[in-house]
Amino acid sequence: MKNTYIIPVILLLLLLSFESYGQRWKMIRYEFALGGGSTHFEGDIGRANQNVLNLLNGPRNNAGLDFTYRITKDINAKLDLQYLWFSGIDIEGQSHNRVYKFGSHNFEHTVRGEYYFLGEDRGFGSMALYNRRGMINTYDRIFAYVFAGFGGIYSKGSVVDVNNNNAEPVDNPGYDNNSHYGLVLPVGLGLKYSLSSHWSLGLEVGYRWTSSDWLDAYSSAFSEYNDTYYTTSVKAIYRVRTDRRGRPMFNKYYR
Numbered sequence: 001m002k003n004t005y006i007i008p009v010i011l012l013l014l015l016l017s018f019e020s021y022g023q024r025w026k027m028i029r030y031e032f033a034l035g036g037g038s039t040h041f042e043g044d045i046g047r048a049n050q051n052v053l054n055l056l057n058g059p060r061n062n063a064g065l066d067f068t069y070r071i072t073k074d075i076n077a078k079l080d081l082q083y084l085w086f087s088g089i090d091i092e093g094q095s096h097n098r099v100y101k102f103g104s105h106n107f108e109h110t111v112r113g114e115y116y117f118l119g120e121d122r123g124f125g126s127m128a129l130y131n132r133r134g135m136i137n138t139y140d141r142i143f144a145y146v147f148a149g150f151g152g153i154y155s156k157g158s159v160v161d162v163n164n165n166n167a168e169p170v171d172n173p174g175y176d177n178n179s180h181y182g183l184v185l186p187v188g189l190g191l192k193y194s195l196s197s198h199w200s201l202g203l204e205v206g207y208r209w210t211s212s213d214w215l216d217a218y219s220s221a222f223s224e225y226n227d228t229y230y231t232t233s234v235k236a237i238y239r240v241r242t243d244r245r246g247r248p249m250f251n252k253y254y255r
Contacts, residue, residue, distance in 0.1 A: 028239045030242065031237055031239050033066050033202060035234055035235030036234065037062055038231070040229060040230040041227070043215060043218070043227040045216050046088035062083060066078050073119060076114040077111070078113075078114060078147070078149075079109075080149075082108045083105070084107075086102075087104075099162040100162070100218065101166075102157055103158060104215055106153055106154065110149045111149050113148060113149060114190070115146055116143055116145040118142065118144035119145075141193060142192070148187045150183070152184060153184045156179045157215065175217065177217050180217075181212070182212025184211075191203045199236070199238060200239065201237070202237050203235075205232050207228070208228060209228055210227050213226045213227055215227040
């Protein structure tokens with residue numbers, strides 16, 4: 001008589017375990033990341049007529065931090081704060097023997113959404129950790145996502161004339177070394193490699209369109225497009241577990 005209940009009980013336990021696995025993403029909804037990488041600028045100073053080579057003309061650094069909240073299993077919302085350094089130099093004889101060199105410091109702040117097309121139940125190289133009592137944790141190793149968003153960029157740059165003892169071209173009406181602010185629209189692709197249930201490494205490649213033509217402190221009379229730039233970033237990512245109310249828990253041991 002007792003044996004007749006074994007199969008229904010096993011099926012019930014299996015259903016409960018699948019349901020728990022499906023809701024696993026709700027247990028870790030917050031992420032904090034620190035990272036850095038390179039910036040590649042496209043503006044009015046540099047190889048303006050050679051787009052690919054212009055990206056290699058004066059690559060500089062970026063550094064930033066971001067805060068992520070997981071809305072659903074596949075969709076995240078992120079606040080991204082970055083410092084970006086841009087630089088570039090003209091080619092000799094490119095613009096009537098003009099050889100300008102610029103450098104600018106920029107603060108970018110954006111809000112964006114991320115969609116994981118390679119997410120928790122579709123990741124590569126799923127791992128399960130076991131002890132004597134059975135499985136204690138499971139997580140995928142590789143995740144991939146696309147992102148898009150909006151925000152702003154605050155810029156302060158300066159230009160020097162290499163052919164004039166590195167003096168600022170103050171007589172050029174296209175030069176403006178004041179601070180400038182513009183709209184920025186980021187899009188890109190990201191990858192994550194999970195090291196443990198809490199730590200991951202990330203790689204992002206992104207493109208930024210801006211509403212400003214002054215990120216290099218110079219706007220040529222012949223300019224037809226606003227400034228744009230590309231970024232690459234490597235990130236250390238920490239995932240924070242949440243309690244039953246969805247609040248982050250920073251204590252070392254979870255109960």
